[in-house]
Amino acid sequence: MKFEISIAELNDRGFDYLKEVFPNFEGIDYDYLYAYLSYLEDCEIVFKDYEYISELSSTIIRVMNDVNDDYNNLTLSFGKQEEIKHKVILDIERLNDEGHEYLKELFEFPDYYGHNLDALYDCLGDLDDTEIIIINMKEVNETSLKILAVFDEAAEEYGNLKITHEEE
Numbered sequence: 001m002k003f004e005i006s007i008a009e010l011n012d013r014g015f016d017y018l019k020e021v022f023p024n025f026e027g028i029d030y031d032y033l034y035a036y037l038s039y040l041e042d043c044e045i046v047f048k049d050y051e052y053i054s055e056l057s058s059t060i061i062r063v064m065n066d067v068n069d070d071y072n073n074l075t076l077s078f079g080k081q082e083e084i085k086h087k088v089i090l091d092i093e094r095l096n097d098e099g100h101e102y103l104k105e106l107f108e109f110p111d112y113y114g115h116n117l118d119a120l121y122d123c124l125g126d127l128d129d130t131e132i133i134i135i136n137m138k139e140v141n142e143t144s145l146k147i148l149a150v151f152d153e154a155a156e157e158y159g160n161l162k163i164t165h166e167e168e
Contacts, residue, residue, distance in 0.1 A: 002044040011054045018060075030063050037067040037074065044075040053166040058135040062091055078133065086128060090151075092136040095144045103147070117150050124154035124161060131162040 009017045018033065019025050027033050037043075045064060053061070061076070068074040078087045094102050100115035109123045132151060140148070155161035 001040065001042070002046065004046045004048060006048045007053055007057050008049045010057045010060065014056055030059065033060065033063050034067055037064060038071050040073055042075075043073060044077065047076070047078045053133070053135060058091075058166055061089060061135065062093075065089060065091070078131070086130040088130060088132050090132050090134045092134065092139040092144050095147065096139060096141055099143070117146060120147065121150050121154050124151065125158045127160055129160050129162075131164060133164045133166070135166045137165055 003021050005021055006017075015028050015033070018027065022036065025033075025036050027036055047061070064074060064076055068076065076089070088106060090106065100113070100120070103109065103120060104113050104115070107123065107127065113119055113123060134148070134151075151161065151163055155163050
């Protein structure tokens with residue numbers, strides 16, 4: 001199944017909008033959304049107009065990411081796939097909590113990834129054309145700020161990355 005979600009509509013109408021998008025969805029909170037999505041099989045969710053990400057929509061996307069991490073049943077994508085080969089959502093909250101382990105998992109870095117800023121810089125150069133959408137910017141701390149600086153440096157140096165920050 002394929003579902004298209006307008007981030008602008010999601011921001012405006014929240015769970016009422018999701019009731020129109022997903023069949024038989026009657027949820028009013030994140031726990032219900034998680035439970036509902038966990039029962040879907042091989043589902044693609046395409047987000048449109050994602051430049052308008054808000055706290056609500058970023059939390060809903062995070063729930064969807066969590067479901068996919070736990071059940072591997074969702075494919076999340078953003079707009080036209082042909083413009084950029086890969087789009088990745090980098091959640092600052094998870095980055096703060098899990099650090100380099102989160103980055104290794106998120107970008108599927110090799111086992112020899114060194115879990116430091118130099119290794120991150122090197123591995124970012126090996127990525128195919130990738131857009132990194134950074135959410136939960138309000139959670140930035142000193143460590144995640146250093147990591148974000150590496151993303152910016154790598155994007156400028158290698159030219160294979162596009163960095164997008166959510167609107168606060």
